Amino acid sequence: MAKGDRTKAGGGGTAPPEPEFVQLLTPDGERVAHPDYTVDFTDEEYRGLYRDLVIVRKLDAEATALQRQGELGIWASLLGQEAAQVGSGRALREQDMAFPTYREHGVLYCRGIDPIMPLGLFRGVNQGGWDPNAFKFNMYTIVIGAQTLHATGYAMGITKDGRVGGGDGEAVIAYFGDGASSQGDVNEAFVWASVFNAPIVFFCQNNQYAISEPIERQTRVPLYQRAAGFGFPGLRVDGNDVLASYAVTRAALDAARQGQGPSLIEAYTYRMGAHTTSDDPTRYRIASELDAWQAKDPIKRVRAFLDKQQLADEAFFAEVDAQAQREATHLRERVLSMPNPHPEQLFDNVYPHGSPLLDAERAEFADYLASFEGSAN
Amino acid sequence: MAKGDRTKAGGGGTAPPEPEFVQLLTPDGERVAHPDYTVDFTDEEYRGLYRDLVIVRKLDAEATALQRQGELGIWASLLGQEAAQVGSGRALREQDMAFPTYREHGVLYCRGIDPIMPLGLFRGVNQGGWDPNAFKFNMYTIVIGAQTLHATGYAMGITKDGRVGGGDGEAVIAYFGDGASSQGDVNEAFVWASVFNAPIVFFCQNNQYAISEPIERQTRVPLYQRAAGFGFPGLRVDGNDVLASYAVTRAALDAARQGQGPSLIEAYTYRMGAHTTSDDPTRYRIASELDAWQAKDPIKRVRAFLDKQQLADEAFFAEVDAQAQREATHLRERVLSMPNPHPEQLFDNVYPHGSPLLDAERAEFADYLASFEGSAN
Amino acid sequence: MAVETLTLGKALNNGLRRALERDPKVLLMGEDIGKLGGVFRITDGLQKDFGDERVIDTPLAESGIVGTAVGLAIRGYRPVCEIQFDGFVYPAFDQIVSQVAKMHYRSRGKVRLPIVIRIPFGGGIGAVEHHSESPEAYFAHTAGLKVVACSNPSDAYTMIQQAIASDDPIVFFEPKRRYWEKGEVDTEAPLSAAHPLHAARVLRPGRDATVLAYGPMVRTALDAATAVADDGRDLEVIDLRTLSPLDLEPVYDSVRRTGRCVIVHEAPSSGGLGAEVAARITEKCFSRLEAPVLRVAGFNTPYPAARMEEEYLPDLDRVLDAVDRTYGW
Amino acid sequence: MAVETLTLGKALNNGLRRALERDPKVLLMGEDIGKLGGVFRITDGLQKDFGDERVIDTPLAESGIVGTAVGLAIRGYRPVCEIQFDGFVYPAFDQIVSQVAKMHYRSRGKVRLPIVIRIPFGGGIGAVEHHSESPEAYFAHTAGLKVVACSNPSDAYTMIQQAIASDDPIVFFEPKRRYWEKGEVDTEAPLSAAHPLHAARVLRPGRDATVLAYGPMVRTALDAATAVADDGRDLEVIDLRTLSPLDLEPVYDSVRRTGRCVIVHEAPSSGGLGAEVAARITEKCFSRLEAPVLRVAGFNTPYPAARMEEEYLPDLDRVLDAVDRTYGW
């Protein structure tokens, strides 16, 4: 009947080549140049980044230990993702707002927030329960992708408030994972952010896994490329390079605050540990993969850099370790002394304006509890 | 503290240039060449396409008239989109499966299906109720975007059945609108189709509106570009050009059936009428816009082409009109004689295996109805 | 007093206008609510008068509408989301149930989401599938949400304003087939003097049996009461108005007097609101009941094609039949 | 007879294996169900034995899982979807309610969707938010779906196979905190001889009061019966098993004898399944009831933090308290 020749449509199915990314510090601690991005830190700032990295890893390890000892119900470790989190977290300006998943302990730390804050959630004594606006850091969000829409709405509000344009404008960063990229909500967030030119940076930590599923189960092209089809720029950064993570995030946030709209950063990194303490990664990945990524460790390379550049000496490294240990111990002590909630608290804060039905339920429950008092039951 | 230079991330916010599309027949009826696509129809086939276009427009007009006369509850007209539908519909091979929205009356016609089939839905005597597999044409889907996932799942089934590869492989076409591109489901369908390399063509009729909302409310870049970020090709075709619509769809379907995976076609067209008969487009669009698109009418250009190429004479055109009129009249008669359902039918087919509770409810209802018999009530 | 005769739809439109005037943080968001004024014209003229920064045509995705509303609320706005039809709220279900409903609780009161989700609901307009659903029980079963339904122009006008002024997240059901019915609305009565949002209302006192309804079925219940008044049967009709939390004290008072109760709604009976109301009444009025609380509801089928909806929907006859049956127990 | 002692989780695993063996059209789909075997290991080893074309790790999006399952079912497959946790079914709500539930109806019986949606549900495992929900009432209120819950290894083994063999779309609830409890399973009894899928079952006959439960609360109800047996109170315990359609004939028989009934579930009471069951029992057994049917349920709050869940969840004491109260009416 007719023939259709086809060169542009169709195709696909071939594996993507290992993609390029923005890198400023190699795994060996070499500082490399990039045509578009650079950082210009003081020696003190370089040391500060190292300190952040070591401390967030240490606190994370402490939380993992606390879970193993039954003091936390579960823990989602950031091990391996320190650079992506410290780099992006430090890139935020004071007025910026962050929407984390459940793993952004490092970002939280860099916002200057006491690391004890999210531990109530993991211990099971509360569900987070902090004021996002007070800390410019939203509550952890567990439902995959949901927070990207919240972040986008918040960013739309910034525009409505006339707080974009100029260097003191506000911007939003929305964290999510590689797995989350498949959720409808995340893609709807891209649509909204684009259509409303919202001042937001979508920061995807591609740690290669969604629990057990490797990235190939979510996409067959690099995730950063998703952005272009929604009308905004995307780029990939070496997520194990704290300098590059900082540089690209700072630039993207500044562009957003100046009215240039959304962008997507894919931080290419690796989840060195289990998905959470409930997970057993030996079921789905091989040891050699982990070894390969060990070589790209985000902390080792900064240490090598500080060494080579003679920006720090053994005393400094020891002092950082000591500080990390102190903060970890302090954290542990406070976790152990977190009070259990009183049972009746389960009725608190269901509604801002309350509910007579619930008040009655609470009263009945209190009577019921009282009925056991003094009994052996 | 540091500076981040930024050229790749950020940016955006500028209006996209009027995009290129694949065109083989100009609005004036000139046949033009395209480097990648062509058609090679016999004279009879060209006349056949014209006949299709005229008939689907006529049947559509008849349905609109029937609605105006109270014989249909609502009608979603395809006016203006005939070429996109006839072109893509004729491009399907017999073994291919289509998943329509609520507007693909032209595709349905080209599948050789009696146009009465969907009218029960619009009259309100049923909800569609045909066997998708018998007609290789799924039921109309009203929930925006939902069918794209169904289509993708079906296409995955084709692969599982070993029915891809070679010219006799099967493929799927999923229709959706510009507005639908914002739905999470559609983007999830892109993810699945890509990851499973499903034999599917996503066919988006960008008719410039989602009810009252212009395309700018859904995207700030051309929709076909969405595909690349999901890892498969996308292209834009002149949706008012039946030849180009045919060529690109045929090529994409054949690529899919041969195992080359999914693709996205954006058919750039225009909804000449109201969204549905319930809509009043004068509230949200100006007459001059309609005029501009009248000049690009999908039927006029084929008629001009047939004229210029002397492929048809007045007798032919008159005969086509007469046939269209006959089919429309026949359709009308059958709509008018569609029986109303018996009330008790509302209990039919809730479950394949039935439900005792529902049987009891039906029996009670029958008794209740019977209680009025003979009464004046 | 400035009493005007308005349709329910126009009363909502006026109520929204008042809310936009009163508080610059109030935003309207939804599909086609701008130039078109919504498919039911509930937002007619509002974008023109308040601008497209406050009356926002959104992309076509309900999860996106509600999800961005959450973010706007965290930022301090008061979003009013329009869901175009009942059957299209489900893509937003996750955002509503897991985010909107739970945010105040999980934040221990630190995050308020003063979001109103407007949903035209119910059947009776001859529509195609997905346009006649009654999903209220899903939301009433969701702790952390409040759910209300208006039934007449006067309530529509005040309740929408009360809902927007409230810091509770509220799912606001509008009886779409009653949009065109008229009633008197006092557009200048102060909101503070209005009947509370979360309170039922006795619309017609009566001695013999209690009929409960909300939204579109309130008119049906009132019609039933009128129809039997001549026969000497005196029905008390109560408009529930608030579906979560329920306000059942006036209902208990009534049933303790009448001993007979029928509850009417369009949603399928199984797991519908009527079940909850019946269970609670039975618990509180057990010894006073002459008959079990009976439910007149949609059948337990998907909503049928338009030409069967008349039979599907509870009507005056089915209400009266149930009232009769409570006498025969 | 080949009676094995299995955990409930392992019984499900064996049941799924049987279903995969029996019918090549059966597919398992979900997040992490392949190499990992699911976060609860319910699909452990199945991908290894049946291949990744039949046991499919999907992208991370629940609407996508269920939506593609619809297409696969139209193509002739029998997809079994795993939703990782109860709280993550909501993104798929639209596909379940508007597509899965309605397809057979709208196609006038021409499209069957033999889809099973497995949902581990309920609390008691000390999890963080969204991992302890009991969403069964949403689905039981949705006409066109069937909803079941298993409570013990033997039922788990047969019910999952029956559900997969059925052409009805079925939401299959698994009591996650009972996954590790053991029981005897006859793995060779023919499916055709098994207790029907949509039938309740009297697990413990008794004379004094009827206790109804399903899923995780069945064990609690049985424990309560044991606890009071010594005091001379004889409770009848019925496992509802099928939540939609309900099978209440055995319940009516029981309540007509006992005159007292308590229903137990973890979901919040308002609009929960207990409301429906109570309303129906009251209608059918009105004159035999000594007291209203009482509900022991989750409170009407979002699911609380883990360290309050013990108080939130119905337990033996609360069941007994309710039984006591039915005596004091």
Ligand SMILES: Cc1ncc(C[n+]2csc(CCOP(=O)(O)OP(=O)(O)O)c2C)c(N)n1
């Ligand atoms: C809607 C939803 N579905 C499923 C889950 C269960 N779940 C928790 S984390 C996770 C994987 C997330 O992967 P990714 O987005 O890559 O983030 P990562 O954990 O790797 O940081 C899944 C499936 C969830 N929390 N929410």
Ligand SMILES: Cc1ncc(C[n+]2csc(CCOP(=O)(O)OP(=O)(O)O)c2C)c(N)n1
């Ligand atoms: C989930 C959902 N939301 C809203 C609607 C109401 N609605 C019906 S058609 C339509 C616009 C669709 O626009 P588009 O996808 O461009 O298709 P078109 O009608 O232009 O062919 C809307 C909002 C719906 N049917 N489904």
Ligand SMILES: [Mg+2]
């Ligand atoms: Mg990941």
Ligand SMILES: [Mg+2]
């Ligand atoms: Mg359109």
